[in-house]
Amino acid sequence: MIQTVSTTPFNDQKPGTSGLRKKVKVFAQPHYAENFVQSVFDSLEGFAGQTLVVGGDGRYLNREVIQIVLKMAAANGFGRVLVGQGGILSTPAASHLIRASGAFGGLVLSASHNPGGPDEDFGIKYNVGNGGPAPEKVTDAIHARTLTIDQYRILDAADVDLDHIGTSRMGDMLVEVVDPVTGYADLMEQLFDFGAIRAMIAGGFTLAFDSMSAVTGPYAVEIFERRLGAPVGTVMNGTPLPDFGHHHPDPNLVHAKELYDKMMAVDAPDFGAASDGDGDRNLIIGRHCYVTPSDSLAVLAANAHLAPGYKAGLKGIARSMPTSGAADRVAEKLGVALYETPTGWKFFGNLLDAGMATICGEESAGTGSDHVREKDGIWAVLLWLNIVAARQQSVAAIMADHWATYGRNYYARHDYEAIATDRADALMAALRGKIDSLAGTGNSGGTISAADDFAYTDPTDGSVSRNQGVRILFEDGSRVVFRLSGTGTQGATLRVYIERYMAPDGDLNLATGDALAPLVAAAQELADIRGYTGMDAPSVIT
8 A cells, every 4th residue: 555654854865976875863764765765756757667776785774775765666656676685786786787677767775985884874876777876957856856845655565575586566566686796797707808817816816805894795706706716715804794894985095904904915915906885986906006096097998908898999088077187198198088077977977878988987996987887896806807917917017017108197185074064165165266366376386377166068968067176287287176075974075186297207106195295285275274174184095
């Protein structure tokens, strides 16, 4: 029986770049999740009888909200729902399932790299039929509906058994609990030379993959240990846990320190990698050699032709504006277009759908290609392994060769987390107020050549996205970028991106901190970060 439940709006349900993210206790409020899900459905047209994909990263509240989604999907007229066994679907696997099944769209339950647990974070994101995050016109419509919603529809029915593969009915809707891993693993085997990677591992090549007690554990075990023959135990922290084992599932050098220490040890494996809470980010570390996400994007693009799925070459490369310019030089040498977009994978989706780009990446450890419409952590790891197998070189040797060819972009991101929102907004407002007067002035970073507030005109549909980050450009090609992040759940996060380019004939072996020190000082001088935030140092440096 369908129930129509009266409700009142919540005023804090505006989706960010990756859906709605809040603390678990916020989502657990009566009607909170239901209001948002109904607002999503109310903002869509033409889904009657269609297929919806549902799954998440296994974090706390995942199973409970999936049951709510199933009952609401049935009450709102969907004909079929595909849900991952155990409620599990990595974000890239969900994208693939949406595309492979011809689904109308999907709801991905995740807060990505944010911590999980009863006092931590939860999230819901709607993906459209191409498998990618909803574009701004859809998320804007969802937000508008959350402010006026007065009722939601839900089926009065028993919960679905999520732990066993099979089909059942929920009212008039078919519910299919599906294997969340095999279809995705099969896709990876089509794209990459598993035979060459398998032979490399059989020959003694060693690797370590840290799933961070998050969603990629089952995927990594199936691909790296079963299909590629890596020894049992290659996958670290491979069991998804609702609280991610009390760890922060963000694959950076702070939160993946166990892996970093392993890769810097005397007896380090040849290759190390990690992925995050929902499986869309990656960390790449060779033996004694950390690879920045910006450099990783450039290396993957320069060598993608070595993998079977990309042997025909690239149509184009896209990067988010804060990502370093390393990929720009690769695009120039390959003779393909380079697109600089705002942060958020949905901007890449239009380029991929239009056949204008093949590989995309963000400095926040997200890289992917046109095989799905999300960034994909395991995909990036497999492409790296394919390149290592084809070139028969270590990660360190590949990086040295890349810098000798293209030059090196020394790069770091400084995150100032949990800032009072009004203080963060005031800092950015002050920066924007001085943009027009900065050109020609000098500071510790050198002479400023230009400054702007990045705006993007989408070449596929003409849509314009403004106020995407303040860029300070220096005469020597260096730059500092200031941007507020939309992925946190508490206060605001100020991200400061610092970049210095060194040509191939320059010093390519500086310590990153030493290379960037003048620009770090310049960032403080430009934005008075200490004065606005009260923080003497960043929360995290990556």
